[in-house]
Amino acid sequence: MQHQWWKEAVVYQIYPRSFKDSNGDGIGDLNGITEKLDYLQELGVDVIWICPIYASPNDDNGYDISNYYEIMKEFGTLQDFERMLAEIHKRGMRLVMDLVVNHTSDEHAWFVESRKSKDNPYRDFYIWRPGKNGREPNNWLSYFSGSAWQFDETTGEYYLHLFSRKQPDLNWENxxxxxxxxxxxxxxxxxxxxxxxxxxxxxxxxxxxxxxxxxxxxxxxxxxxxxxxxxxxxxxxxxxxxxxxxxxxxxxxxxxxxxxxxxxxxxxxxxxxxxxxxxxxxxxxxxxxxxxxxxxxxxxxxxxxxxxxxxxxxxxxxxxxxxxYLNNHDQPRSVSRFGDDKKYRVESAKMLATFLHLQQGTPYIYQGEEIGMTNVAFSSIEDYRDVEIHNLWRERVIESGEDPERLLQAIHQKGRDNARTPMQWNAGENAGFSTAKPWIQVNPNYREINVEAELANPNSIFHYYQQLIQLRKQNPLVVYGRYQLISEEHPDIYAYTRTMNENVWLVLCNFYGRETVWEKPKELASYQIAELKLGNYPIQSTHLSIDRISLRPYEALVLALQPNL
The missing domain is CATH 3.20.20.80 (Glycosidases)
Structure with missing residues (x-):
């Protein structure tokens, strides 16, 4: 297996609109990211991935690009970008950008030309078709509800959009x-x-x-x-x-x-x-x-x-x-989805991080995950900003008469805006994200859950993520070792080993809010515990017995093993 820097890296994903507003317009921006680079360096990440920052009318929050060579005005300028990139590199970190080339915005110059006439040189940059039997060219559904085709009166044809109607698909055959x-x-x-x-x-x-x-x-x-x-x-x-x-x-x-x-x-x-x-x-x-x-x-x-x-x-x-990954800009918050975001929020957030980061692959941390940010439950559809949610609401509630409360419950659990509420920096106004009213409401729990509180608490989720990242940097086994699932039938515990040469580590994760017991399986019969590498609870005894380990609610343990003497 080839060793590569990107295999050994830990990536931090930034949703720039919601990360940090530097100029008081309620929208996060590039200078806000630059301002917080020391925080990311302290966390220990190697790579920053930034969601789209190109010029865009923001129908789908930047995933509808109108000019690939310009920065979105709300986010700053090309000079701001170059300064941010230089500051990232100065701190020994790298920058990965979003590449959105399945589609553009319908306001992109290519599409503006493409829709003018059937013989325009840019016509074939997109996927145009005549209708069929008085309907769309085919019956495909868009990801964002309804037909994947939009009729355009100028030329009397339809264009394909797998996402929003303002996101026409590019024709890669050209x-x-x-x-x-x-x-x-x-x-x-x-x-x-x-x-x-x-x-x-x-x-x-x-x-x-x-x-x-x-x-x-x-x-x-x-x-x-x-x-x-x-x-x-x-x-x-x-x-x-x-x-x-x-x-x-x-x-x-x-x-x-x-x-x-x-x-x-x-x-x-x-x-x-x-x-x-x-x-x-x-x-x-x-x-x-x-x-x-x-x-x-x-x-x-x-x-x-x-x-x-x-x-x-x-x-x-x-x-x-x-x-x-367990989180990103399109997914609900993992502690709300796979953990317990109330009673055991801290323990389950640490357990989920352990479960993920000790597997083989490159781990991705989504902004706020490292402080245990949770889903948000807005009481009104008007508080949501996501085009997917509003299309869904129009189709299901307004047009089809579905129960609005039932759909709102599903949005509370799965809506993309769960990941897009502003980053919670402190307990001050607007969670320290902006001096102005943010583009989307802050999660009301920001007074308890915020970066300032996390940094001040040595037992915080943030400091646990720091430890996980260091564990990876100091132990090639975490990056390159072989994974093996064990105790497969255990109803509460996800257990696996990582092995490299003579080194064997055991990872135990209790996925529930109840105590449970793990007993050593026969494939580990010849091993005993050599060292506790990491745990998300204070360990009561330095003499853990590998034969039978009692795990507290959402407890995670990383144990180095050695052959029985």
Missing amino acids: DQLRKAVYEMMRFWLDKGIDGFRMDVINHISKVPGLPDAPNPNSQGYAWGGEFFANGPRVHEFIQEMNREVLSHYDIMTVGETGAVTPHDAILYAGEDRHELNMVFQFEHTDLDAGPGGKWDVVPWKLSDLKEVMSRWQYELYGKAWNSL
């Missing part, structure tokens, strides 16, 4: 489009950035002919994922991107790839594939989705989490690299 994308990527890499996180990159190749999807709903729409996820030319396109751009720089690349299996991931990120360094998969974040999809929230099962995480660990080992 050579000139691909060249323009590669040129833009070089612009940023030549400025000195250290890589890209690639938004929905496995959607850039669509099946020729764009066929109808099976099983349409009552409106005649159907999920078309099999025709646009992991499409026929996607690997050809990414290999070309690697050949033309990525391979010329010492960078980190991670692709956001919904609907991938470990087999697919090895194609995208295999050590010998010349594509990407790693991908984000979504199997573990879909465990609480029922038959009705994301908003049909069902209880997740620990047995399913063990199965999914272990399958990815086993199947990628020695072939491709895992990315490890």
Whole structure:
């Protein structure tokens, strides 16, 4: 297995709109990030990944880009960006930017030209089709509800948008489009950035002919994922991107790839594939989705989490690299989802961090995760800002008459705005995020949960994350060791070992708010405990017996083992 800096790194994800406002307009910005770099350096992270900061009308909070070469006005200027990048590098950290090239904004100059006429030189930069039988060209559903097609009166044709109608999909079949994308990527890499996180990159190749999807709903729409996820030319396109751009720089690349299996991931990120360094998969974040999809929230099962995480660990080992995450800008807060954000918030946040960071792969920390920020439950739909939530509400409540309270409960659990409330810096006004009213409300619990309180408390979640990061930096086993699930049938505990050469570590995580007992399985019969590496409770005895360990609610232990003497 090749050793690489990005395998050994810990990444911190910033959602710039919500991180820190430096100029008092209620919106986070680049100078706010620069202001807080010492905080991130103290945490110990190596790489900062920033969500899109390019010019955008903000229909989907920056994922609808109108100019790839300019900075969004609310976020600052290109000079602010260059200063931030220099300050990141000065502190020995690296910067990864979001690359959003499955689609642009409908206000991008390419699309403005494209919609003017059928023979415009930019027409073929996007996916245009005539209607069929008085309807859309096919029956595909958009991720954000309703048809994936929008009729445009100027030319009497429809354009494809897998996301919002203001996010038309780019046509990667067009050579000139691909060249323009590669040129833009070089612009940023030549400025000195250290890589890209690639938004929905496995959607850039669509099946020729764009066929109808099976099983349409009552409106005649159907999920078309099999025709646009992991499409026929996607690997050809990414290999070309690697050949033309990525391979010329010492960078980190991670692709956001919904609907991938470990087999697919090895194609995208295999050590010998010349594509990407790693991908984000979504199997573990879909465990609480029922038959009705994301908003049909069902209880997740620990047995399913063990199965999914272990399958990815086993199947990628020695072939491709895992990315490890429980939170991001599109997911609810992990302590609210997989832990207990009330009685055992601190313990469960530390346990989840242990569970994740001790697995093999590159760990990602999402802003606020390191202080145990929680989901927010706004009482009114008017308090939410996410386009996905508002489209859902219009479709389900206003148009179809669904119970608004029931849907609001699902939004409280799964809505993307859970991750987008402002970073909680202190107990002062607006949580220290801004001197003005923030673009989205602050979570009311900021007086108890904030950075200032965390830094002052030696037993805080923040200081625990620091320890985890140091453990990784000081022990190659955490990065490169082999993973093995043990005690698979235990109803409460997720237990696994990491092994490298003669070194064996045991990780025990109690996923519930009750005490439970773990008994040594036969595969560890010849081992005893050599050293406690980390634990999220004060350890009552230095003489832990490996034969039988009682774990407190949400307790996590990392133990170095040695053969019986």
